[in-house]
Amino acid sequence: MVQLKDTALLKRLAFIGGEWVAARDGASHEVRNPANGETIAAVPDMDAADTERAIAAAQAALPAWRARPAKERSALLRRWHDLVLVAEQDLALLMTLEQGKSLAEALGEVRYGASFIEWFAEEGKRAYGDLIPAPTADRRLMVMKQGVGVTAAITPWNFPIAMITRKVAPALAAGCTSVVKPAEATPLSALALAELAQRAGIPAGVLNVVTTARPALVGGALTASPVVRKLSFTGSTPVGKLLMAKCATTVKRVSMELGGNAPFIVFDDADLDLAVQGAIASKYRNAGQTCVCANRFLVHEAVFDAFAERLVRAVEQLKVGAGVEPGVQIGPLIDGRALAKVSRLVDEARSQGARVLAGGVVHALGGNFYMPTVLADVTSEMAVVREEIFGPVAPLMRFASDDEAVQLANDTPFGLAAYFYTRDVRRAWRVAERLEYGMVGVNEGLISNEVAPFGGIKESGVGREGSKYGLDEYLETKYVCHGGV
Ligand SMILES: NC(=O)C1=CN([C@@H]2O[C@H](COP(=O)(O)OP(=O)(O)OC[C@H]3O[C@@H](n4cnc5c(N)ncnc54)[C@H](OP(=O)(O)O)[C@@H]3O)[C@@H](O)[C@H]2O)C=CC1
Numbered sequence: 001m002v003q004l005k006d007t008a009l010l011k012r013l014a015f016i017g018g019e020w021v022a023a024r025d026g027a028s029h030e031v032r033n034p035a036n037g038e039t040i041a042a043v044p045d046m047d048a049a050d051t052e053r054a055i056a057a058a059q060a061a062l063p064a065w066r067a068r069p070a071k072e073r074s075a076l077l078r079r080w081h082d083l084v085l086v087a088e089q090d091l092a093l094l095m096t097l098e099q100g101k102s103l104a105e106a107l108g109e110v111r112y113g114a115s116f117i118e119w120f121a122e123e124g125k126r127a128y129g130d131l132i133p134a135p136t137a138d139r140r141l142m143v144m145k146q147g148v149g150v151t152a153a154i155t156p157w158n159f160p161i162a163m164i165t166r167k168v169a170p171a172l173a174a175g176c177t178s179v180v181k182p183a184e185a186t187p188l189s190a191l192a193l194a195e196l197a198q199r200a201g202i203p204a205g206v207l208n209v210v211t212t213a214r215p216a217l218v219g220g221a222l223t224a225s226p227v228v229r230k231l232s233f234t235g236s237t238p239v240g241k242l243l244m245a246k247c248a249t250t251v252k253r254v255s256m257e258l259g260g261n262a263p264f265i266v267f268d269d270a271d272l273d274l275a276v277q278g279a280i281a282s283k284y285r286n287a288g289q290t291c292v293c294a295n296r297f298l299v300h301e302a303v304f305d306a307f308a309e310r311l312v313r314a315v316e317q318l319k320v321g322a323g324v325e326p327g328v329q330i331g332p333l334i335d336g337r338a339l340a341k342v343s344r345l346v347d348e349a350r351s352q353g354a355r356v357l358a359g360g361v362v363h364a365l366g367g368n369f370y371m372p373t374v375l376a377d378v379t380s381e382m383a384v385v386r387e388e389i390f391g392p393v394a395p396l397m398r399f400a401s402d403d404e405a406v407q408l409a410n411d412t413p414f415g416l417a418a419y420f421y422t423r424d425v426r427r428a429w430r431v432a433e434r435l436e437y438g439m440v441g442v443n444e445g446l447i448s449n450e451v452a453p454f455g456g457i458k459e460s461g462v463g464r465e466g467s468k469y470g471l472d473e474y475l476e477t478k479y480v481c482h483g484g485v
């Protein structure tokens with residue numbers, strides 16, 4: 001039973017062309033609470049034809065929306081932002097119920113998600129062009145920025161609100177319309193966001209939400225459509241590669257926020273208490289289910305034991321339980337598949353010689369709960385440091401020199417986020433420059449915010465979200481050459 005103050009935020013229909021609709025064939029799928037398996041609600045299980053309808057709605061809404069002055073679009077986005085904050089407690093509860101993170105973290109995400117709407121409401125007014133000094137006297141050269149058109153967003157379950165607003169807010173601010181496919185596990189947050197967008201006065205068809213348990217059908221329609229000019233995706237690298245290939249058939253623009261394998265380096269001169277604090281924030285946020293979570297800890301041999309001991313002490317304090325319970329810091333993993341993956345990685349590492357310093361087993365609560373875990377004596381051959389863990393497991397490895405640390409850190413096809421701790425300013429600059437990552441935290445474990453560019457290199461993706469760069473992802477650059485002047 002979901003007890004919202006604003007009961008209309010719990011939606012059981014998809015949102016297309018300003019209307020709340022069922023799937024054409026009447027199919028639906030259940031949304032379950034990962035903390036106890038209970039069904040929260042059922043939502044439409046849409047297919048390609050439903051998706052075509054949403055694309056058509058976004059196409060129909062586009063001319064009027066892009067023709068509005070940026071200032072008017074900005075005012076509507078601002079109202080949407082304000083309504084999200086008014087509803088923050090309800091949105092947080094809904095998120096905790098369908099995603100599992102603690103209420104405190106869910107509330108943090110609602111605010112984080114709202115911050116992208118606020119930011120892009122402002123940035124949308126600054127889509128400046130250029131006037132270029134011409135090489136001949138009789139011409140004037142101009143560059144204008146225009147929204148790319150109809151856009152699509154495919155988003156994951158780990159950040160059910162922020163990953164939508166980080167894509168949709170710049171799209172709408174730039175004069176684009178959008179079709180969103182939220183994750184199967186977390187459509188309720190997406191639908192509540194759409195309800196608030198509608199209340200804010202964002203016109204019908206500008207934002208559409210297509211819910212489904214058949215992602216390939218919806219994704220197939222979005223990527224095949226020549227009407228959709230851009231796809232923004234956050235999720236796993238294999239699915240991102242598949243979608244990029246599909247987008248090639250219509251030469252769509254793409255933004256891809258994919259998997260990571262973040263190194264967290266602790267140098268011998270690090271402030272160990274600060275490093276442990278950063279490690280807890282980076283590793284155990286959202287039960288370890290973020291693409292920027294520290295995935296492997298590289299610790300200088302001189303401070304290895306001291307760091308490990310302090311980390312274990314902090315990890316043992318973490319309270320595990322259902323996200324709605326007071327004081328809980330680690331909720332359940334999203335589903336049984338995620339639990340099986342985390343268990344496999346830990347069990348394999350142990351059988352290959354890793355030492356379990358904390359946790360290392362499924363939590364006594366059962367269900368999808370896993371014990372916050374610390375492993376020592378991990379080697380770079382183990383799957384636990386080669387694959388994205390997406391769970392509350394910290395594998396610790398030793399290194400002896402800066403070169404070795406950087407070499408180990410860069411030894412991965414991924415390049416999203418990296419973290420390191422040192423008190424040496426020269427080392428800080430040099431290591432930051434040598435790390436092959438899109439984002440680097442120096443003495444800081446939490447780096448995401450709306451004003452900074454979020455994104456990766458190598459197989460972690462293309463494009464940047466948030467910040468002044470995030471708007472460019474939704475803008476075309478048009479050059480106008482005016483002759484005979
Ligand atoms: N970089 C990141 O932020 C994230 C990384 N991951 C990584 O991926 C692993 C698996 O998580 P998972 O949720 O399966 O990630 P996916 O990449 O499968 O899911 C992300 C989104 O893509 C959708 N999707 C899946 N397959 C297709 C397809 N063929 N066509 C179009 N859309 C598709 C999903 O829909 P649906 O929900 O219906 O499957 C979801 O909306 C995690 O353990 C983690 O390692 C996961 C989530 C976020």
Ligand SMILES: O=C(O)CCCC(=O)O
Nearest residue numbers: 158159234290291292448
């Ligand atoms: O894990 C992800 O999908 C990215 C969101 C995390 C963040 O914004 O910090």
